[in-house]
Amino acid sequence: xxxxxxxxxxxxxxxxxxxxxxxxxxxxxxxxxxxxxxxxxxxxxxxxxxxxxxxxxxxxxxxxxxxxxxxxxxxxxxxxxxxxxxxxxxxxxxxxxxxxxxxxxxxxxxxxxxxxxxxxxxxxxxxxxxxxxxxxxxxxxxxxxxxxxxxxxxxxxxxxxxxxxxxxxxxxxxxxxxxxxxxxxxxxxxxxxxxxxxxxxxxxxxxxxxxxxxxxxxxxxxxxxxxxxxxxxxxxxxxxxxxxxxxxxxxxxxxxxxxxxxxxxxxxxxxxxxxxxxxxxxxxxxxxxxxxxxxxxxxxxxxxxxxxxxxxxxxxxxxxxxxxxxxxxxxxxxxxxxxxxxxxxxxxxxxxxxxxxxxxxxxxxxx
Amino acid sequence: xxxxxxxxxxxxxxxxxxxxxxxxxxxxxxxxxxxxxxxxxxxxxxxxxxxxxxxxxxxxxxxxxxxxxxxxxxxxxxxxxxxxxxxxxxxxxxxxxxxxxxxxxxxxxxxxxxxxxxxxxxxxxxxxxxxxxxxxxxxxxxxxxxxxxxxxxxxxxxxxxxxxxxxxxxxxxxxxxxxxxxxxxxxxxxxxxxxxxxxxxxxxxxxxxxxxxxxxxxxxxxxxxxxxxxxxxxxxxxxxxxxxxxxxxxxxxxxxxxxxxxxxxxxxxxxxxxxxxxxxxxxxxxxxxxxxxxxxxxxxxxxxxxxxxxxxxxxxxxxxxxx
Numbered sequence: 001x002x003x004x005x006x007x008x009x010x011x012x013x014x015x016x017x018x019x020x021x022x023x024x025x026x027x028x029x030x031x032x033x034x035x036x037x038x039x040x041x042x043x044x045x046x047x048x049x050x051x052x053x054x055x056x057x058x059x060x061x062x063x064x065x066x067x068x069x070x071x072x073x074x075x076x077x078x079x080x081x082x083x084x085x086x087x088x089x090x091x092x093x094x095x096x097x098x099x100x101x102x103x104x105x106x107x108x109x110x111x112x113x114x115x116x117x118x119x120x121x122x123x124x125x126x127x128x129x130x131x132x133x134x135x136x137x138x139x140x141x142x143x144x145x146x147x148x149x150x151x152x153x154x155x156x157x158x159x160x161x162x163x164x165x166x167x168x169x170x171x172x173x174x175x176x177x178x179x180x181x182x183x184x185x186x187x188x189x190x191x192x193x194x195x196x197x198x199x200x201x202x203x204x205x206x207x208x209x210x211x212x213x214x215x216x217x218x219x220x221x222x223x224x225x226x227x228x229x230x231x232x233x234x235x236x237x238x239x240x241x242x243x244x245x246x247x248x249x250x251x252x253x254x255x256x257x258x259x260x261x262x263x264x265x266x267x268x269x270x271x272x273x274x275x276x277x278x279x280x281x282x283x284x285x286x287x288x289x290x291x292x293x294x295x296x297x298x299x300x301x302x303x304x305x306x307x308x309x310x311x312x313x314x315x316x317x318x319x320x321x322x323x324x325x326x327x328x329x330x331x332x333x334x335x336x337x338x339x340x341x342x343x344x345x346x347x348x349x350x351x352x353x354x355x356x357x358x359x360x361x362x363x364x365x366x367x
Numbered sequence: 368x369x370x371x372x373x374x375x376x377x378x379x380x381x382x383x384x385x386x387x388x389x390x391x392x393x394x395x396x397x398x399x400x401x402x403x404x405x406x407x408x409x410x411x412x413x414x415x416x417x418x419x420x421x422x423x424x425x426x427x428x429x430x431x432x433x434x435x436x437x438x439x440x441x442x443x444x445x446x447x448x449x450x451x452x453x454x455x456x457x458x459x460x461x462x463x464x465x466x467x468x469x470x471x472x473x474x475x476x477x478x479x480x481x482x483x484x485x486x487x488x489x490x491x492x493x494x495x496x497x498x499x500x501x502x503x504x505x506x507x508x509x510x511x512x513x514x515x516x517x518x519x520x521x522x523x524x525x526x527x528x529x530x531x532x533x534x535x536x537x538x539x540x541x542x543x544x545x546x547x548x549x550x551x552x553x554x555x556x557x558x559x560x561x562x563x564x565x566x567x568x569x570x571x572x573x574x575x576x577x578x579x580x581x582x583x584x585x586x587x588x589x590x591x592x593x594x595x596x597x598x599x600x601x602x603x604x605x606x607x608x609x610x611x612x613x614x615x616x617x618x619x620x621x622x623x624x625x626x627x628x629x630x631x632x633x634x635x636x637x638x639x640x641x642x643x644x645x646x647x648x649x650x651x652x653x654x655x656x657x658x659x660x661x662x663x664x665x666x667x668x669x670x671x672x673x674x675x676x677x678x679x680x681x682x683x684x685x686x687x688x689x690x
Contacts, residue, residue, distance in 0.1 A: 004672060041670070042670050042671070042672045042674060043675045043676045044670075044674055045674065046675055220670075220671060345614075354677070355677055356676070356677060357665065357677055358663065
């Protein structure tokens with residue numbers, strides 16, 4: 001912890017100049033579920049200057065998954081001889097009529113897996129039953145899905161298919177900045193995604209919107225060092241794409257990106273609360289069409305739906321804090337969630353509920 | 368959910384105890400004396416793990432429940448439910464282990480039972496142990512004795528048992544040094560009570576749900592805020608790495624050989640020194656304090672960075688079965 005006092009000292013020194021350029025306050029956004037949890041769990045907001053507000057963005061894959069995908073997954077799970085394989089958090093996300101977990105209690109076949117390749121192994125074991133893998137996540141998890149597809153192809157596991165809802169972070173960042181009512185003075189960029197895409201990937205944001213984009217790792221010092229670097233850029237009016245996380249290179253991991261390019265094609269994708277963002281999702285490439293759930297199965301057309309009162313969409317856009325949602329804590333809790341932000345272990349609402357004092361929501365802001 | 372089941376179905380049906388007074392062990396009048404009585408069932412999978420097995424667990428767990436109830440453990444019963452197909456060598460190993468644990472703890476297994484049932488999947492076993500103990504002189508522990516300013520003392524790093532079981536279950540070997548902390552802690556509790564008597568206000572061995580569950584129970588049962596300081600909590604490097612890899616918060620992970628003691632503030636340093644003389648307390652330290660009574664008692668942690676966060680009762684995925 002020897003660096004922490006230095007970093008906090010830097011933040012204190014840079015803050016007045018950053019604030020002077022910004023106006024009354026500075027609002028930074030982190031776009032990574034792991035950062036969301038780390039900030040709340042570390043009590044880091046208590047260490048920041050009062051008018052420096054840190055909000056969560058659309059960095060939690062479960063939270064940004066459009067609810068129609070959940071409903072379609074539940075429909076598939078109900079089909080005879082179909083097993084839905086999914087990461088744990090998805091299981092409790094409420095769709096229009098209950099969650100995958102509830103469907104499971106009613107007899108649907110839903111299996112929780114921890115890695116994409118486990119879905120292929122499941123398909124092998126359970127042949128000839130169909131195994132549908134719910135492939136969610138950003139650039140971080142897409143390579144694992146790609147490898148699973150290669151595994152399935154090599155092993156001729158024909159009863160395996162991928163229902164892709166993979167998303168790309170950059171288009172969402174652009175879309176957020178295009179929203180007039182969302183204020184973001186700088187981005188704390190996701191560590192794991194940036195390992196893949198590299199920190200220079202954020203240069204278009206810097207060029208077009210003149211916002212600092214700084215990648216940070218996940219411990220307390222990393223996150224605070226990332227914030228200090230953003231403040232330095234704001235203070236000097238010199239926004240840039242940068243990283244304080246040594247494992248993230250300027251160019252990321254080109255091999256991983258190549259695997260993604262060979263396996264997926266970029267497509268328009270629906271995001272919860274942000275609508276359809278052009279070129280923001282990954283569908284299976286033609287090369288892997290035979291493993292595409294969307295082509296193998298007849299998926300029902302489902303209407304989009306937000307539970308009444310739920311402000312998950314505003315939360316993931318940074319328009320409000322979890323405590324501003326009328327349903328927060330009552331009745332929406334991690335045990336009885338209404339929206340995905342409370343279900344997911346990386347959701348902003350779950351983090352606030354779990355780690356912040358109930359009566360104030362305990363975030364460090366001056367509003 | 369188990370708590371609701373107990374409060375709404377089980378207790379009303381069997382009559383007797385008020386749910387809020389329930390502790391793991393009960394004092395029963397015995398003529399002019401009292402005897403402390405407890406029971407627990409052990410269903411851990413896998414049956415063997417680094418640092419222990421179901422046999423050792425079944426003895427130590429019940430001995431510890433007696434110990435934290437301020438009793439000297441005297442005797443245990445042991446009931447075995449064995450599934451057909453269970454390897455005899457495995458059975459022998461865990462029972463030898465149980466016998467050793469009993470000898471080390473100075474208790475005798477005086478009675479028992481064995482049943483064999485049809486297998487359900489991978490053949491396993493469950494063990495129930497019930498224990499009786501003699502109340503120690505000077506012991507006056509209970510929620511009602513806890514007061515504002517009392518110090519919280521913890522005896523060692525967290526989460527070793529839960530991590531050891533989970534790693535074995537998942538076939539992970541993260542660090543060869545990672546072993547369950549499963550052990551009897553009756554010598555620690557006896558030493559504290561002998562030296563400090565009624566200045567020891569409450570004790571618990573934090574098991575499933577980790578230190579978090581213990582502190583939340585303490586806050587809710589006493590109606591007082593509890594503050595704990597993350598930097599004071601002893602760490603084990605292998606456990607820290609394993610927890611990070613498994614995405615776990617060590618506060619929520621089970622222990623089977625740790626003691627949390629709530630003692631009068633003025634006696635806290637002495638308590639630490641007493642514990643330090645015992646091998647069963649590898650790193651005794653004051654980790655926090657009990658606060659004022661309040662309508663909404665919370666457990667608050669001062670984080671390593673110096674900020675604050677709430678500690679909640681763990682649930683669901685945080686709570687894999689480990690005992």
